[in-house]
Amino acid sequence: MLVLAIDTSANASAALLESTDSTVTVAGSFTSSVGNDHSEVLSPAIESLLAQAGGRIPDAIAVGVGPGPFTGLRVGLATARTLGFVWGIGVHGVMSLDAVALDAVAQGPAGEFTVAIDARRKELYWARYDNTGVLVGGPYVTVAEELPAGPVYGAGGGLYAERLAAVGAEVVPGFESAHPGAVSLGTRAVRALASGQPLLGTEPLYLRESDAKVPAVMKGKLL
Numbered sequence: 001m002l003v004l005a006i007d008t009s010a011n012a013s014a015a016l017l018e019s020t021d022s023t024v025t026v027a028g029s030f031t032s033s034v035g036n037d038h039s040e041v042l043s044p045a046i047e048s049l050l051a052q053a054g055g056r057i058p059d060a061i062a063v064g065v066g067p068g069p070f071t072g073l074r075v076g077l078a079t080a081r082t083l084g085f086v087w088g089i090g091v092h093g094v095m096s097l098d099a100v101a102l103d104a105v106a107q108g109p110a111g112e113f114t115v116a117i118d119a120r121r122k123e124l125y126w127a128r129y130d131n132t133g134v135l136v137g138g139p140y141v142t143v144a145e146e147l148p149a150g151p152v153y154g155a156g157g158g159l160y161a162e163r164l165a166a167v168g169a170e171v172v173p174g175f176e177s178a179h180p181g182a183v184s185l186g187t188r189a190v191r192a193l194a195s196g197q198p199l200l201g202t203e204p205l206y207l208r209e210s211d212a213k214v215p216a217v218m219k220g221k222l223l
Contacts, residue, residue, distance in 0.1 A: 004058040005186025008076030009068030009096035010179035012038040017186040038075040062189030064096035066205035067125040093200030097127045099184035104153040105133040116156030124156040141207040
């Protein structure tokens with residue numbers, strides 16, 4: 001099974017993963033180093049990945065549904081839905097924080113842990129997992145001081161390390177800049193599909209209203 005994975009909850013990221021029995025192989029991957037170029041780089045990156053794979057059409061698409069900013073999530077979800085429609089294949093949603101959780105589990109956490117990424121407005125998107133990577137709480141969007149004590153994985157922890165330390169939340173070394181990535185997100189989806197576990201739909205997890213506001217003059221015209 002060939003799966004195209006896409007995540008745009010942080011940087012634009014795409015990957016092609018080949019699944020054979022219980023083995024997942026990365027056929028190719030791309031992650032932008034810039035946080036606001038989703039619409040410019042995502043489609044060319046996917047085209048390049050498919051070309052490297054000999055032009056094969058994937059058997060399924062996995063897409064990160066957030067939480068994340070409105071604009072970034074829309075780009076990834078619109079791309080995934082469009083390609084799924086054109087190719088006639090299934091599009092499966094995965095919570096983006098699950099990608100970081102999968103990487104965290106590889107480090108062997110002793111107990112429950114938190115994954116946190118930047119939500120802007122001086123807040124964090126975060127969720128709680130057990131030591132096997134199963135979601136036990138969230139996702140949420142709050143200030144850093146509302147996170148539970150214990151280990152924190154993800155770029156959100158790196159942003160507010162001192163504030164988290166004040167409430168007993170410790171940023172795990174090596175994960176201070178970790179964002180959700182398509183390789184881990186796709187691996188999470190492939191494993192779920194192989195074992196018959198349910199995945200999400202493609203509704204975005206915005207968790208709050210858009211930063212963009214309708215100008216007062218426009219509101220008057222709309223009314």
